[in-house]
Structures are given as C-alpha cells and as structure tokens.
Amino acid sequence: MMNSSISESFKSHPVQLNRIIPLDFKAHAIKLPDSHTWTLSTDNPPPVDPFTSESVPVIDLDDPNVESLTRHACEQWGMFQVTNHGIRIDLLIELEFQTRRLFSLPLEQKLHAVRSPEDFAGYGLPRISTFFPKLMWSEGFSIMGSQVEHASKLWPNDHTKFCDVMEEYEREMKDLTERILGLMLRSLGLTSEDVKWLKPKDGGSRRSEALLHLNSYPVCPDPSHAMGLAPHTDSSLLTLLYQSCTNGLQVHKENIGWAPVHPIAGALVVNVGDLMHILSNGRFKSPMHQVLLTKSCHRISMAYFYGPPVDVKISPLMNMIDHKHPALYRPVTWKEYLDAKAMHFNQAFEFIRNDVHISNK
Ligand SMILES: C=C1C[C@]23C[C@H]1CC[C@H]2[C@@]12CCC[C@@](C)(C(=O)O1)[C@H]2[C@@H]3C(=O)O
Ligand SMILES: O=C(O)CCC(=O)C(=O)O
Ligand SMILES: [Fe+2]
Numbered sequence: 026m027m028n029s030s031i032s033e034s035f036k037s038h039p040v041q042l043n044r045i046i047p048l049d050f051k052a053h054a055i056k057l058p059d060s061h062t063w064t065l066s067t068d069n070p071p072p073v074d075p076f077t078s079e080s081v082p083v084i085d086l087d088d089p090n091v092e093s094l095t096r097h098a099c100e101q102w103g104m105f106q107v108t109n110h111g112i113r114i115d116l117l118i119e120l121e122f123q124t125r126r127l128f129s130l131p132l133e134q135k136l137h138a139v140r141s142p143e144d145f146a147g148y149g150l151p152r153i154s155t156f157f158p159k160l161m162w163s164e165g166f167s168i169m170g171s172q173v174e175h176a177s178k179l180w181p182n183d184h185t186k187f188c189d190v191m192e193e194y195e196r197e198m199k200d201l202t203e204r205i206l207g208l209m210l211r212s213l214g215l216t217s218e219d220v221k222w223l224k225p226k227d228g229g230s231r232r233s234e235a236l237l238h239l240n241s242y243p244v245c246p247d248p249s250h251a252m253g254l255a256p257h258t259d260s261s262l263l264t265l266l267y268q269s270c271t272n273g274l275q276v277h278k279e280n281i282g283w284a285p286v287h288p289i290a291g292a293l294v295v296n297v298g299d300l301m302h303i304l305s306n307g308r309f310k311s312p313m314h315q316v317l318l319t320k321s322c323h324r325i326s327m328a329y330f331y332g333p334p335v336d337v338k339i340s341p342l343m344n345m346i347d348h349k350h351p352a353l354y355r356p357v358t359w360k361e362y363l364d365a366k367a368m369h370f371n372q373a374f375e376f377i378r379n380d381v382h383i384s385n386k
Contacts, residue, residue: 029169029234030335031145032364039142045149046139047164049132052241057247063159065250072082081276081286081294085109095205096212099305103297103312104276106289107205108251112197114291118295120194121269123187124325127166128241130179138175140167145236146176153257162251162318170195195237198329202265204236205295206331209263213305215344222337234359236330242273245318253316253324260366261298261330261375262339268294271324277313285309299334299373300362306341313371332359355379 048061080100082105084091098105127135140147148166166175171192176184210220242253253273268274273285274294286294302311316324333339340356354377357365365373 028335028364030332030359031169031234031236033335033360035145035229036143036230038367040140040152042142044154044160045142046136047132047148047150048160050162050164053246054244055246055304057251059244061160062161062250063248063252079278079281080112080284081105083108083289083292085089086111092208094210095208099212099297099301099309100211100274101312102278104286104293104294104300104314105191106286106292108258108292109199110293112201112293116190116194116197116224117269117291119190119266120267120327121325123190123241124166124327125323127179127187127239128164128243128323128325133228134179135164136166137178138166139150139289145169146172151254152367153238153255153370155367157252157255159252161254161314162245163240163243164363166239168195168239169235171234182263191237194327195235195329196238198265199233199235199331199376201293202329202331203233204205205265209297209336211311213308213342213344215342217292219342219344223278224385232334234332234335237326238330240324240326240328241317242316242324244321244323246320248320249316251318253318256313258302258313258370259298259328259330260300260363261296262300262304263298263331264296265331266294266296266326266330268324268326271319271322273319274326275315275317277315283315295386298330299366300339300359302374303339303357303377304342304345306345306350307353308345335360352379 076342081102084094084098084105084107086107086109088094115234135148138148140149146167151161151165156369170192171188173188245251268288270288276284276286277283297309297311299311301309338356338358340351341354346352357377367377369376
C-alpha cells in the first residue's frame with residue numbers, strides 16, 4: 026500500500042492547494058460565486074427523454090445470458106447497472122449513512138483531514154479540478170484500506186464504525202469487481218490463462234490495487250450554471266459505483282448524446298475504465314460521464330476504482346489483435362497511465378497510441 030501506483034502518481038504530479046480545498050458550500054447556499062460559475066456549452070443535444078429512448082442496460086447477474094448481455098453493454102455503452110450482485114442492502118445503507126455523516130461535518134472539521142499536495146488520501150476536490158478554470162460544486166474523500174489517520178482527525182474518539190464500514194465495503198467490492206471483470210473477459214472469449222495477472226499470487230507487490238472515493242454534491246443555488254463533476258473517463262480497469270437514489274449522473278453515447286443513468290434501488294453502476302479500453306484494444310469503450318446538480322438534493326456516490334498490480338504492463342490482449350485490428354496502444358503500467366492522465370487528461374489515449382510513439386517492428 027505504501028508504494029501504490031496511485032500514491033506514486035500523486036507524488037510525481039502534486040496538486041496545488043487551491044485545487045484541493047473545497048468551498049464552504051453552506052456559506053454560499055444563496056448565490057453561486059464567480060469561481061464556480063461555468064459557461065456551459067450549448068452544443069450538447071438536450072438530455073434524452075427517459076421514456077422514449079434507449080437507456081443504460083440493467084443486467085441481472087443471475088441471468089443465463091449474462092455473458093452476451095455484458096459484452097453488448099460494454100461495446101455499446103461502456104456502462105451498465107447490475108442487480109442481484111450479492112452486496113447486502115444493509116451494508117449499502119450503512120455506507121450511505123457514514124458518507125453523509127462525513128460530508129455533513131462543518132468545513133473546518135473536514136479540513137483537518139484535507140489531502141496534502143502529494144497525497145491521494147483524504148478530503149478535497151476531485152483531482153481533475155486542475156484542468157478547469159472554474160471549480161466544481163463537489164467535494165470528495167479518498168480511501169485505501171481503512172484510512173484511520175484521516176478518519177481519526179475527523180472524529181478523534183469516534184471513527185471505528187466509519188473505518189469498519191469502509192473496509193468491509195472495500196472487501197466486498199474487490200470480490201464483486203473481480204467477478205465482473207472475469208465476466209467481461211469471458212464475454213470476449215478469453216480464459217483465465219490469458220489473463221493470469223488478474224489473480225496474482227498473494228504477497229509482495231503483485232496485488233491488484235483499488236481506491237474507494239466518496240463523492241458529495243451539495244445542493245446548489247444555480248444548478249444550470251454549475252458543474253458537479255466535469256466530463257471525464259475513469260482511469261481504472263473497472264469502476265463500480267453506488268449512487269444511492271439521487272439523479273445527476275449522465276453518460277455520453279455516440280449518436281444519442283448525454284443519457285441519464287437513473288438510480289435503481291440497490292443496484293450498482295459498472296463503468297468500463299480506460300485500462301479495459303486498452304486491454305480490449307478499443308472494443309470496450311470507456312465512456313465519458315458527468316454529474317449535473319440539483320437545487321434540492323444533496324447527492325452522494327461511492328466509486329470503487331479497481332486497477333492492476335503495480336508492476337503489470339497493460340496492453341491490448343493477443344486475442345484482440347489480428348491483421349485487421351493492429352494493437353492500438355503501447356504497454357503501460359497503471360502508474361504510467363495515471364501520469365499521462367495527470368498531464369494530458371482526456372487526451373491521454375493519444376499519448377499511448379502506437380502510431381504516435383513507436384513504429385511497428
Ligand atoms: C485511481 C484514480 C482515479 C482518479 C485518479 C486516481 C485517483 C483519484 C481518482 C478520481 C476520483 C474522483 C473522480 C476522478 C475523475 C478524479 O478527479 O479523481 C477520479 C480519477 C480518474 O478516474 O481519473
Ligand atoms: O457521482 C457520480 O455518480 C459519478 C462519480 C464519478 O464519475 C467518479 O467518481 O469517477
Ligand atoms: Fe467517473
């Protein structure tokens with residue numbers, strides 16, 4: 026955990042404090058400050074009508090056709106919701122309770138656990154805030170393991186329950202993410218032999234890594250001129266998101282535009298990450314998504330970013346390559362990819378494309 030890909034990437038690309046420390050949202054509940062006023066482009070088509078058009082697929086993990094449904098969802102959307110995933114509803118309720126408990130603390134108390142410029146863990150603005158002139162109307166808390174140091178700064182005598190819940194959720198997410206990852210790979214015709222790195226032998230540094238990130242989007246005085254989370258793709262292999270019951274998440278789909286991801290009680294959202302896009306040689310898309318705000322609901326969400334062990338190079342899988350489909354990307358570790366993202370944001374793929382960097386031997 027000390028030398029994780031994520032921690033190493035933050036060390037190489039520190040974040041300025043003015044892109045870490047959130048606003049006191051409660052003190053600005055009446056008027057949106059200029060620092061948070063976005064000129065939102067009008068070239069997006071209006072959001073699709075939820076009753077007439079296609080929406081993000083919902084897959085029952087017990088469905089006999091689960092593999093082909095998964096492949097279709099990953100090729101067409103890069104995102105789907107899963108039900109019958111086996112995560113206990115009381116754990117999800119407790120997770121939401123602890124998350125709301127954290128974000129409802131006064132700002133000065135949350136700042137006791139603020140991230141430092143070279144660290145990924147703790148309280149602060151989304152990392153992608155460095156790429157925009159205006160700030161987003163959101164705050165977050167990043168966890169790897171139980172994050173006792175930061176939690177005990179928030180609640181000096183009363184952090185055990187928070188840490189226990191987060192740790193239990195991380196354990197459950199790890200198993201479920203690996204199960205869904207296996208499903209995605211089988212749906213592409215791959216066997217466990219093809220992806221041995223997925224289940225590395227325990228011990229040493231060869232362990233998959235993950236980050237649990239809690240997101241909070243307070244009620245906003247002027248939602249149409251503010252941004253919850255700007256359009257981005259996830260820098261993971263796979264992200265599992267619990268969005269509780271508030272609206273706001275949208276995913277971008279070719280020929281459709283921005284489509285809302287309607288909350289379904291107890292369901293989890295699965296998001297294809299950039300590394301899965303690379304592994305599948307572009308066959309599975311890592312989709313753009315964003316979060317818009319509302320005037321009346323304080324949205325929270327919990328995103329579990331799953332990635333490969335620190336020394337594994339991710340590149341298009343052999344089975345995805347032939348003379349018609351040459352390898353589009355060169356091999357990268359997760360750290361190298363996070364660094365490319367920290368420098369080039371949504372253009373990161375361009376920097377690891379084969380035709381840009383190396384000539385094929
Ligand atoms: C493992 C990850 C995933 C990161 C980068 C790194 C650590 C921080 C993560 C997030 C969490 C919040 C949304 C996001 C968009 C952000 O701003 O910081 C994520 C980002 C990404 O998916 O790129
Ligand atoms: O809040 C959400 O639903 C989206 C969060 C997200 O996209 C992220 O954390 O990467
Ligand atoms: Fe995301």
